[in-house]
Amino acid sequence: MFRNCWMGMVFCGLLLAAPGSSYAVNESKIKADLDTFAHQYVSKANKRMTVNRARPQIVKRGSKYVATFTEIDLQSVSAQMRKSNSKHFDYVATLCYEELTFESEGKTRNEAANGTFRCVKVRKLTELPRYVKGKWEN
């Protein structure tokens, strides 16, 4: 009897302590989900680029041909989150990454396409994914 009462008190104590700790655990899970989402999202965006490393766009510039393509530097991806003030989503994140444009020149289309590509432009992009109904969306 006494043992049951004692266990009940411990259980009640755990219940009282639970909101703070479960909130922290929940937030770390949401952050982990954000990291997974961020990399999946950026990888998908990279794959959906019309002009890419495998299919560069080739244009004639003066007497030379220039092959160009854009891709996201997957090493540059980072994401941070915070509680949202909006009634439509619980958290909002800043997803930051760099989109790099590469160019290669050649005397022919083939030479340009198969030449060495150099980075000629960098776009530092930020997006604002939202955490809605238990999952991240953008």
Next chain:
Amino acid sequence: MKMFRNALVAAALVMGIASAAQAADLVRKVDSFDLLADQSGSMMMQAPDLKMTKAAAAKQVLAAVNEAIPNLGYKASMHTIAPAGKVVEYGDWDRSAMNDGIASLKSEGTVFGHMTPMGDGFAANSGDYATMARPTAVVLASDGANNTGIDPVAEAAAIYQAQPGICFHVISFADTPEGQAVLDKIAALNSCSVSVKGADLMADENALNQFVADVFYTTGPTEEALVLHGVNFAFDSYALDDKAQGILDEAAAVLREKNVHVTLEGWTDSIGTDAYNKVLSQNRANAVKNYLVQQGVPASQLTAVGMGKSFKYDNATEEGRYLNRRVELLFN
């Protein structure tokens, strides 16, 4: 307390975006590189002008190059020719480990009977080059002299043919016209090559830094933008739905903190005529601008432009069309 913490996090996020624009914008030109040192007998001969052997001078220059490379997340390795060998295993570039590798190179040795099978060295190392992240730079420090075995120019050409994304750069310690001619021919195989004289890099720090910039990184134009997806409108209208307003509330918080002009570009997917999408995108860009102004972003800070159809992403898929339907806020 929670509000205070959220405010701190929000401020940190906004400051993070702002400071990114101010940071030095160095971008790597190559994802990986290999330092390729010629250790042949001729490199063990004295370079009278430098008062040391050519091999010792090459070590000094390679060490200085290694010191000057900015830390932009390269992968790297180090090889030798004559004899062909691997000095530093391919992996994440570690400046200190590369320095140790350079220090382990010979500065002096037997001169006679040691020819330079440069082409054979290229061939021996080409398997390793094939596995390196692209684009990749091979920085050759050599005098180009006393060749034997496979023609190095032909072998370098074969590597270019078989391995897109590779580029040979030359640091010359040639002291004969024949040696310099070989190195010049290698450099002439591809317009990507940067060719310099080792003595110039030793004498002039600016020349050294320029070589490192030409080979390893760029300070090319950098653009910064906030990209918004999910800013939806009711069908065929310019009325923002509730969720879109929530997204724009968050965007407005970012814009209010930034005291820069913003060009607001509206993009559509490829469905519909060009003329229809151009008008639609302009009207929607205007609607977004108006909403942001209502949230306290100065109207003078915003220019709305309807860009029409976007073909950046593949319009043949729903995912691609979704990515094309976006608002880009370009920070000018």
